[in-house]
Amino acid sequence: MAAIVAVCRVLGRKKLTLGTAAVGLPDPAAHAVLWRRGCSQLTSNEDLLLSQFVSPFTGCIYGRHITGLCGKKQKEITKAIKRAQIMGFMPVTYKDPVYLKDPKVCNIKYRE
Amino acid sequence: MPRAFSAPSEEDFAQQLREKRMACELPETAAALKRMLQALMDRGAIVRNLENLGERALPYRISVHSQKHTRGGYFLVDFYAPTTIVESIKEYLSRDIDVIRPNIIKHPLTQEVKQCEGIIPVPLEEKLYSTKRKKK
Numbered sequence: 039m040a041a042i043v044a045v046c047r048v049l050g051r052k053k054l055t056l057g058t059a060a061v062g063l064p065d066p067a068a069h070a071v072l073w074r075r076g077c078s079q080l081t082s083n084e085d086l087l088l089s090q091f092v093s094p095f096t097g098c099i100y101g102r103h104i105t106g107l108c109g110k111k112q113k114e115i116t117k118a119i120k121r122a123q124i125m126g127f128m129p130v131t132y133k134d135p136v137y138l139k140d141p142k143v144c145n146i147k148y149r150e
Numbered sequence: 151m152p153r154a155f156s157a158p159s160e161e162d163f164a165q166q167l168r169e170k171r172m173a174c175e176l177p178e179t180a181a182a183l184k185r186m187l188q189a190l191m192d193r194g195a196i197v198r199n200l201e202n203l204g205e206r207a208l209p210y211r212i213s214v215h216s217q218k219h220t221r222g223g224y225f226l227v228d229f230y231a232p233t234t235i236v237e238s239i240k241e242y243l244s245r246d247i248d249v250i251r252p253n254i255i256k257h258p259l260t261q262e263v264k265q266c267e268g269i270i271p272v273p274l275e276e277k278l279y280s281t282k283r284k285k286k
Contacts, residue, residue: 108267109269
């Protein structure tokens with residue numbers, strides 16, 4: 039799993055979050071938490087995956103410099119998040135508290 | 151209720167078929183569901199599968215048809231249909247009081263997955279100096 043995430047990340051980034059990626063998925067049934075190279079398609083039901091790219095405090099979608107995704111995937115994720123929010127699958131102004139304990143995928147540091 | 155269509159493999163359907171999805175309904179479900187599926191089939195859609203994604207609290211309060219809803223049942227309907235009936239289905243569903251938020255989308259599993267090459271490093275030094283020749 040660790041190697042998989044590294045592929046889609048920015049090449050030559052100083053802090054490679056391989057450590058956190060290796061933590062792996064909490065739930066094998068939620069098969070789409072980390073990206074694969076020939077990536078799985080995004081269905082709007084996957085709150086687990088989409089909530090990882092959303093801020094827990096404000097619910098804003100993280101930008102490319104934080105998620106480290108490549109152009110296409112970032113666009114896809116953004117579209118899927120917006121779609122899920124409009125369809126009523128994902129909250130808009132906050133992150134669903136069920137998903138607060140997810141492994142950190144994005145390169146963001148919160149103030150303690 | 152998300153509905154899904156897949157690309158036509160059968161020769162019967164000369165029309166382009168797409169996959170669609172839909173979401174949300176209120177607790178008086180069985181009759182409303184039947185109504186909806188009937189409406190779908192009346193317009194020539196072929197229902198493939200109906201899934202119940204459970205009833206839970208909506209992520210935010212949705213006010214529709216002069217009512218505010220906080221709980222709803224989520225249903226996903228797979229169906230085959232020509233693209234021409236999408237409008238009429240949408241219009242019908244928007245009028246139904248029991249449906250909180252109908253959505254029709256293409257079935258995601260039929261889209262082709264393109265190989266992602268990752269991020270290509272761009273040489274930024276070339277962009278630093280402009281290549282235009284200055285007039286002296």
